[in-house]
Amino acid sequence: MRYVKLPKENTYEFLERLKNFGKLYAPVKISEKFYDFREIDDVRKVEFNYVRTIMPPKKFFFAPREKMFEFSISKGEYREVIPEVEPFVLFGVHSCDIYGLKILDSVYLDEYPDKYYKVRREKSIIIGISCMPDEYCFCNLLRTDFEHDGFDLFLHELPDGWLVRIGTPTGHRIVDKNIKLFTEVTQEDICNFREFERKRAQAFKYHEEWDNIHYLLELEMEHPLWEKEAEKCLACGICSTVCPTCRCYEVQDVVNLDGDTGYRERRWDSCKFRSHGLVAGGHNFRPTKKDRFINRYLCKMSFHWKLGINFCVGCGRCTAFCPAGIDFVKNIRTIVGLEELSCPPKLSEEIPKKGFAYAKNIRGEDI
Known part of the structure; x- marks a missing residue:
């Protein structure tokens, strides 16, 4: 060089x-x-x-x-x-x-x-x-x-x-x-x-080994943190929007008023949106915010075999710009045992839905 x-x-x-x-x-x-x-x-x-x-x-x-x-x-x-x-x-x-x-x-x-x-x-x-x-x-x-x-x-x-x-x-x-x-x-x-x-x-704030992170996340699918943090999530899609490696999109056909001509466009999509996992017949592969929350962490920590890195590049945008104050790194460190979980062992299923539970994401979809 x-x-x-x-x-x-x-x-x-x-x-x-x-x-x-x-x-x-x-x-x-x-x-x-x-x-x-x-x-x-x-x-x-x-x-x-x-x-x-x-x-x-x-x-x-x-x-x-x-x-x-x-x-x-x-x-x-x-x-x-x-x-x-x-x-x-x-x-x-x-x-x-x-x-x-x-x-x-x-x-x-x-x-x-x-x-x-x-x-x-x-x-x-x-x-x-x-x-x-x-x-x-x-x-x-x-x-x-x-x-x-x-x-x-x-x-x-x-x-x-x-x-x-x-x-x-x-x-x-x-x-x-x-x-x-x-x-x-x-x-x-x-x-x-x-x-x-x-x-x-x-x-840098942290100096530790993260080579086994993806596997530890898969082994801790029932960790109480998933439910706790998913409840905070607004499902707004900002974390996907600002992520350097998120690349999902959806396509839509727009027909003109003549009913004959039109165009197809694509636009950014997010796995945090309820519609992302929705398929024909009404089935949804990730119907709950918790399912979608876990999916994002598993996706970002997946290993890119050709490049030899994860699909997350550590820029910190998802944490810095999250309106709900969700800390991506802290959550990962908690799940793999590097930090203590500061919440009850299990959130009560009796807690009524209120506040942002009835909010909508940037596309107007219920979360």
Whole structure:
């Protein structure tokens, strides 16, 4: 792998020149606490020291809602609607989110390539950036805290700039066309890089072994925590929306007023929705919130054999943005015996349903 250094004084010039390779998107501060990837006009608005964006990079490749094809019933024909995508640069992607994109790639590109996803992925340039974890981060437990590939360039923070790893031929072209902005990496830079990685490793809240998590979850299907936490869950689907690796969608045919023409669209779905497990005949594979709650944990902790990681990348979004205050990591640690369960052994079945038990999710479905 090739390494170069980007001095701090050249950072904004580098960002400005990235626009020559496509539309530039990067993390910006959108409120007092929150960040998100947005199109960049003024490069000085780019945030380098953010922890997480509200939405993961998947929104650029797997659209929340998109038209798939148009049809005519009388003519018995349809026309695919493949999006026209301009080249774009996604700057400031953290390691866990790059792993998230690799998981999506394995779903949407490997065996049966998804045309809509593929055309966006082929037009993208990914530039990663290092970060310091907060109390919600646990990517170190899932071995997604340091990315080895899946990026064109990756910037690691130094006291006076950035150590840049070049990961692809596209990355080489970007550096070579702007070579005057870069310098050689010195021994001092290497020492600073090593020190940053040491501090970063120590900054994580938890340091333990999680290789057997999925199996322990399967063995504890009757753990009292499932019922306790499922009762708190609003079934709103936010955890799936902000997850870098959730990729479920549903399709719907929309018929125009003429009753003849229309289109098919797909939109993000969530295993937290009651309709997700509903099939023809009215049977539901996961009829209760508890069933759906357990399913999400088993899904995220499933092992991706090809990549050698779990389907959860440890970004912490599901906990940070949960309106019910459900702590994903704490629940896992409780179920596998790393934390005490702070509730009665079993919730009473006599407790009447009230409050949010009669709420509806973002689609208006009963939960």
